[in-house]
Amino acid sequence: MxxxxxxxxxxxxxxxxxxxxxxxxxxxxxxxxxxxFQVVKDFSEIDLNYTRTILPPRKILVPSRFNMFQATxxxxxxxxxxxxxxxxxxxxPCDISGLLTMDKFYSYAIEDPYYLESRKKAMILGxxxxxxxxxxxxxTNTHIVEEGYDLFFTDLKDFYLVWIGSxxxxxxxxxxxxxxxxxxxxxxxxxxxxxxxxxxxAYSSEINFVAMADLMELxxxxxxxAKLGEACLACGSCTNVCPTCNCYNVEDRPVLGAEHSNIxxxxxxxxxxxxxxxAGGENFREKRADRLKLWYTHKLQAYIxxxxxxxxxxxxxxxxxxxVDINIKTVSDSLDGANPDAFWNRLSQEVTK
Amino acid sequence: MNxxxxxxxxxxxxxxxxxxxxxxYPLTEDVNFFQIRIADMEKALGFSYQTGQFAMxxxxxxxxxxxxxxxxxxxxxxxxxxxxxxxxxTNALFNLKENDLVGLRGPYGTxxxxxxxxxxxxxxxxxxxxxAPLRSxxxxxLDNRDQFGRVxxxxxxxxxxxxxxxEEQLELKxxxxxxxxxxxxxxxxxxxxxGTGVVTTLFPKLEGxxxxxxxxxxxxxxxxxxxVLQEFLKLDIPKDQILMTLxxxxxxxxxxxxxxxxxxxxxCLDGPVFSYWDVIHMRELI
Numbered sequence: 331m332x333x334x335x336x337x338x339x340x341x342x343x344x345x346x347x348x349x350x351x352x353x354x355x356x357x358x359x360x361x362x363x364x365x366x367f368q369v370v371k372d373f374s375e376i377d378l379n380y381t382r383t384i385l386p387p388r389k390i391l392v393p394s395r396f397n398m399f400q401a402t403x404x405x406x407x408x409x410x411x412x413x414x415x416x417x418x419x420x421x422x423p424c425d426i427s428g429l430l431t432m433d434k435f436y437s438y439a440i441e442d443p444y445y446l447e448s449r450k451k452a453m454i455l456g457x458x459x460x461x462x463x464x465x466x467x468x469x470t471n472t473h474i475v476e477e478g479y480d481l482f483f484t485d486l487k488d489f490y491l492v493w494i495g496s497x498x499x500x501x502x503x504x505x506x507x508x509x510x511x512x513x514x515x516x517x518x519x520x521x522x523x524x525x526x527x528x529x530x531x532a533y534s535s536e537i538n539f540v541a542m543a544d545l546m547e548l549x550x551x552x553x554x555x556a557k558l559g560e561a562c563l564a565c566g567s568c569t570n571v572c573p574t575c576n577c578y579n580v581e582d583r584p585v586l587g588a589e590h591s592n593i594x595x596x597x598x599x600x601x602x603x604x605x606x607x608x609a610g611g612e613n614f615r616e617k618r619a620d621r622l623k624l625w626y627t628h629k630l631q632a633y634i635x636x637x638x639x640x641x642x643x644x645x646x647x648x649x650x651x652x653x654v655d656i657n658i659k660t661v662s663d664s665l666d667g668a669n670p671d672a673f674w675n676r677l678s679q680e681v682t683k
Numbered sequence: 684m685n686x687x688x689x690x691x692x693x694x695x696x697x698x699x700x701x702x703x704x705x706x707x708y709p710l711t712e713d714v715n716f717f718q719i720r721i722a723d724m725e726k727a728l729g730f731s732y733q734t735g736q737f738a739m740x741x742x743x744x745x746x747x748x749x750x751x752x753x754x755x756x757x758x759x760x761x762x763x764x765x766x767x768x769x770x771x772x773t774n775a776l777f778n779l780k781e782n783d784l785v786g787l788r789g790p791y792g793t794x795x796x797x798x799x800x801x802x803x804x805x806x807x808x809x810x811x812x813x814x815a816p817l818r819s820x821x822x823x824x825l826d827n828r829d830q831f832g833r834v835x836x837x838x839x840x841x842x843x844x845x846x847x848x849x850e851e852q853l854e855l856k857x858x859x860x861x862x863x864x865x866x867x868x869x870x871x872x873x874x875x876x877x878g879t880g881v882v883t884t885l886f887p888k889l890e891g892x893x894x895x896x897x898x899x900x901x902x903x904x905x906x907x908x909x910x911v912l913q914e915f916l917k918l919d920i921p922k923d924q925i926l927m928t929l930x931x932x933x934x935x936x937x938x939x940x941x942x943x944x945x946x947x948x949x950x951c952l953d954g955p956v957f958s959y960w961d962v963i964h965m966r967e968l969i
Binding site for chain 1: 694695696697698699701722741743744745746747748767769770771772773783784786905930931932934935937938939940941942944946947952966967
């Protein structure tokens with residue numbers, strides 16, 4: 331894989347050039363310490379000094395609601411209006427891993443054109459990051475990615491090292507070749523190696539990720555699940571923010587004043603109460619504990635059998651988001667015995683505060 | 684992007700095919716029978732499926748839902764469904780008349796392994812709406828009668844008025860190549876001449892079962908599986924020859940929407956037909 335160098339001050343010229351090619355999405359500051367991917371016209375809005383966006387970038391490819399068909403009784407016309415040429419700039423390694431997981435999922439057995447068409451037209455321009463206390467990507471081995479991007483920018487203060495991951499990525503560089511340098515000096519290499527070493531040391535949080543598949547099995551009937559179920563609010567936030575959650579519902583709504591219906595797809599969450607409910611009243615997972623168990627089994631164990639590795643990419647969003655502290659860290663710590671009451675402790679502390 | 688995805692917009696697995704209700708009539712108070720034909724005649728004849736598979740049906744403006752196919756692939760062209768009025772889609776479906784259009788796509792899921800079942804004795808145990816998928820395999824066995832050994836049907840319902848395909852099965856009782864036993868939990872008509880009691884009370888009627896040479900099939904309300912499976916095991920039928928078809932919520936039929944997930948499988952891709960062996964290995968199955 332070719333690596334080139336770009337001076338920091340060249341970034342906006344580069345973005346200027348590529349934004350003429352496709353819709354540019356990038357992280358933008360939304361609150362005190364919250365960020366979101368959005369379409370950027372004014373590059374000064376871009377804030378690359380972020381840890382994680384509220385929602386993962388899959389929202390760009392499969393929006394929370396989009397139309398699948400415009401349908402009349404005699405004709406179902408597929409609607410791909412959510413698909414367009416996009417450049418997603420500033421994605422971190424964990425989220426790139428999330429997209430790679432989604433790629434496998436949506437291609438498995440029967441291919442889903444609503445995701446894959448969208449994915450084909452999106453260019454991924456990754457960006458390096460620095461961990462906070464919730465980042466677990468070193469445990470999940472997704473802190474560095476070697477595939478899944480067209481370009482990847484590693485921020486080394488006054489310059490970037492830029493990995494070219496695809497011919498399309500190379501084409502972007504060729505739009506403005508003068509902004510890049512092919513020669514990388516020894517001191518630049520040393521700076522990069524130092525950065526890697528420092529970043530590896532900056533991780534303060536870890537989970538026993540490798541053991542999780544077995545622990546899910548061994549502790550299937552552990553009382554911890556009932557306790558988690560008791561605390562869970564069944565709000566669906568953990569699934570909404572997870573980069574590898576894909577569940578959806580389908581809604582068929584007649585369009586007022588028209589002859590057709592819009593058949594649309596919208597995000598769903600397996601932690602919501604009626605997720606496994608069928609017509610007639612039967613609900614196969616009425617208990618919150620059962621639904622949480624499904625979520626964690628699916629992420630940490632079930633994915634392995636079909637896709638070769640678990641689905642957690644260590645982004646820390648469930649940790650930052652769950653209002654009652656049920657997340658990959660506390661569940662892992664509870665299951666592996668490191669801290670059997672991990673989630674419960676913090677919850678009771680916060681309630682008594 | 685990287686990767687080698689092949690899906691294209693023209694190859695859309697979610698695209699329903701307009702289909703016409705040829706005939707519909709009530710089977711019981713809340714269950715109707717539907718004969719449906721895909722409007723495009725070539726596609727109607729080309730719709731090849733296996734017994735035990737299901738299709739997704741759209742009632743425009745109401746939504747899409749999965750339904751077991753009740754007809755047999757040995758009689759192509761016309762698809763039959765046995766549907767209870769239970770939710771949004773089925774309520775809208777019950778308002779449709781003959782010749783009205785619905786959307787149809789499929790078939791989906793695993794079917795009964797009729798090739799492996801060849802030459803074997805077949806015990807089919809149905810209860811309630813379990814008759815919907817099992818009627819398909821029953822008719823298949825009868826249409827290919829020389830390919831199977833004994834064919835035994837055990838059918839239970841709450842009341843005579845709730846027994847699906849009652850007339851059809853009373854007629855089948857006249858055949859000497861089918862052992863057909865019907866039962867109701869309670870007879871509120873005073874005119875019921877078949878058995879009384881839950882479906883498992885029919886098992887003592889079975890004589891001379893050669894377990895190694897027998898497939899046991901079951902479908903019914905969730906409560907029924909445990910008891911019928913025990914009966915099959917008591918008969919010493921091998922675990923991989925005990926088959927069942929299961930219901931779960933399905934919104935896509937192709938393993939993408941997630942709703943029918945159990946452990947590492949999706950009911951729509953890896954089921955709905957499972958063996959007792961699967962039940963042992965997947966805790967949430969029944």
